[in-house]
Amino acid sequence: MTIHDQINPESNQSDKWREDARRAKFHKRRKRFLFAVANHSVLIAMSAVFMMPLFLIVVISLMDFQQASRRAIWPNPFIWHNYIEVFQAVPFLHWTLNTLFVSVLTMIGTVVSSVPPAYVLSRLNWKGRQTSFIIILATMMLPGQVTMIPVYVIFSKIHWIPSFYPLIVPAFFSSAFSIFLLRQFFTTIPDEISDAARIDGCSEWQLMMRIVIPLAKPAISAVGLFAFLGSWNDFFGPLLYLVENKDLWTLGIGLTQFQGIHHVDKNMMMTASALFMLPVIIIFFFSQKVFIEGVTLTGVKG
């Protein structure tokens, strides 16, 4: 191991080194390859576990009642007709339209009413800002059950039960969670941009509408998406406010309440469940990036 050996590549010693190095590299590569195989096998197995219920739901939804109750593994024959019949067996389209109506209005209401508070809480300095923000965070932690009963009483006094109003109107009074999420994003926009615009004579309104909102598109779409999905998946609100009128039922209520009243084959309810999930999963595929960024933004990040 002298310097001479290192300089002179012809020597035996350095040949041995090179051989060792090659072997080590080979070992390392093989180890890495084995690790990759192990990782991917675990991941594939877990993906299979996560996907299995969805797969089973689709499989069962394609069986007829006889097949399902015989515990068939595979639909034979495939009853594609289920997906048409479900619209006749239950008022599925009607429920879907109801759900869509509530979800879209909730989404609009939440976005429109949450952006301005988030803006003034993050982009302007004013007395009481911190206090307001603390109160907003506190309401976020407040269990809904504490306010649920008096709110129900108010809505019943003004004869809004059963109707869509109790589900939609509160959305237009901003949601603490959306304000929080938007504020987190707004604070990351550099102040210099606002200052420059102010010097150019931009009013606060213009600043919000023309500069901050366009820059915050990812956060705003995340908030809109969460509001939409939250409303689409909501069960408790419709359970309180819509159950009494069948014409107003949303998908969630419809699926759980319909069986009690009418006789529907259980596997037909699986078809309906599959159709209930489908739009959400499609939306997720198109908005994955927005969605995951949004979830991350709500996590613990200073």
Add this chain to the structure above:
Amino acid sequence: MTKALQAITSLVRPRRKAGAISDSHMDSKRRKLHTPWIFIGLCMSPWVLGFLFFTAYPMIASFYESFTRFDLINPPKWVGLGNYRRMFFHDQLFWISIKNTIWISAISIPLRICFALFTAWILTKPKRGSSIYRTMFFIPAMVPTVAATMSFTYIFNPAVGPINRFLESIGIKNPPYWFLDPHWSKWALIILGLWGIGDTMIIYLAGFLDVPRALYEAAELDGANSWQQFRSVTLPLMTPVIFFSAVTGIIGSFQYFTQAYVASGQVLDYSHSMYFYASHIYNEAFANYQMGYASALAWVLLVITLLCTYVMLKTQKRWVHYPNGSLFK
């Protein structure tokens, strides 16, 4: 309560550098001169009105109603502490629901955290294709709760469901009856919860990816193997995120409703094995129209939630590690 709030604000308040103090001071002074109060008032008005109508007034009202007998038709009648006395001494279902809720949170919260940690950690491993796996792990979290629960009661149905058929085929003689068996129904709900672990997993994944690479390199130079690296580098840096999800998990578990309601509606849960605290509030309020009693239950829920949060904040000093010391003082 104030402590918890302080902790959370310190969490979200943008950190300032020491040198910037004088600067921001000037800034606020200058702005104070032209604080656009009208604009601020207009912008805050939806939230202020919403807060008054849907939070402040209802809180006061439900606190008052918790001391009354109130059936929605007749005006509330004052009964003093009667509702609370009834809850603690005369209401068996109250204790059943408390027991069930504690049981499921004690098992499902740690289990969820471990499972989410594992799924997120394994997602950081592969060089390629991790986004495909991430998508597949996340999709179940998107499935509407009602649809997921209804499907699970079917899939786990001992008579027609494929799960027990599979268990029998691999040689398990008497597979559990899951939702139909009071001893197994909570486990079925826990499995349903673990299936939708996606959103917690995404937060953990972001936490894992935030760990500075330099720390791993330093650990590697010190000769730490990968388990030691996970144990002494990754895990300590993840404790704030884990802490956060533990707190929200505990708060959430006392509001656990939809899954239990849908599942017990599907299988007719006579033994109350899936009867949780939120189900009790719902039943008292909207099945029995005992609005006053339900309000008292809700206030007990609030106190329990605050106590749990307080205890968690107290214990965190022992195990939560904040790298820059500025989060959660």
